[in-house]
Amino acid sequence: MRRGVRGANRECKYYPCHFEGQDCTWCYCPFYPCMDRRMGGYMTISSRTGKPVWSCMQCHWIHIPKAAKLILEELKKLGADAPTRELQALRFKLWLKLHQGCEPSDLQDHRRLV
Numbered sequence: 001m002r003r004g005v006r007g008a009n010r011e012c013k014y015y016p017c018h019f020e021g022q023d024c025t026w027c028y029c030p031f032y033p034c035m036d037r038r039m040g041g042y043m044t045i046s047s048r049t050g051k052p053v054w055s056c057m058q059c060h061w062i063h064i065p066k067a068a069k070l071i072l073e074e075l076k077k078l079g080a081d082a083p084t085r086e087l088q089a090l091r092f093k094l095w096l097k098l099h100q101g102c103e104p105s106d107l108q109d110h111r112r113l114v
Contacts, residue, residue, distance in 0.1 A: 005069050022063035029062055030075060031091040039095065067098050 009015055009024035016022050033054035034041060040059035043052050061067050074090055075082075082090075 005065070005072055007065070018057070018060050018063050022060070023065045023068040024063070025068040025072060026062045029056060029059075030071070031062075031087060032056065034088065034091055036092070039091075061095060061098060064098070067094070070094055070098070 005023065006025045007023055008021060009027070012024065012027075015024070035054060039056075039061065041054055041056045042058065044055045045051070046053040062071065071094055074094060078086060078090060
C-alpha cells in the first residue's frame with residue numbers, strides 16, 4: 001500500500017492477466033478469496049494440486065484504475081491489521097459504489113466502468 005496506485009505493469013510476464021490496460025496495483029487481491037460470484041470469481045479444480053481453489057480470472061473490477069485508487073484510499077483508512085470481516089464488508093461496499101447506475105448486464109463488463 002505504500003507505493004500507491006501502480007497502473008499497468010507491462011513488464012510483467014503475466015500482463016495482461018485480466019484485460020489490456022488493467023491497473024496492476026492489486027496483483028495480489030487484498031480480498032482473496034472473496035468467495036463471491038458477483039465479483040466474477042468461481043470455484044475450480046487446481047491443475048497443480050487437483051483440489052478446489054477460488055479463481056479470480058473473471059474478476060475485473062479491482063483492476064479498473066478508478067477502483068484500484070478507491071480501494072487503496074479505503075484500505076489505508078481501515079489499516080493494515082483490519083479483520084477479514086471488515087475487509088469483506090469494505091470489498092462489497094466499494095463494489096456497489098463503483099456499480100451504481102449500471103445495468104445488470106454491465107456488472108461483468110469492466111469497459112463500462114472505466
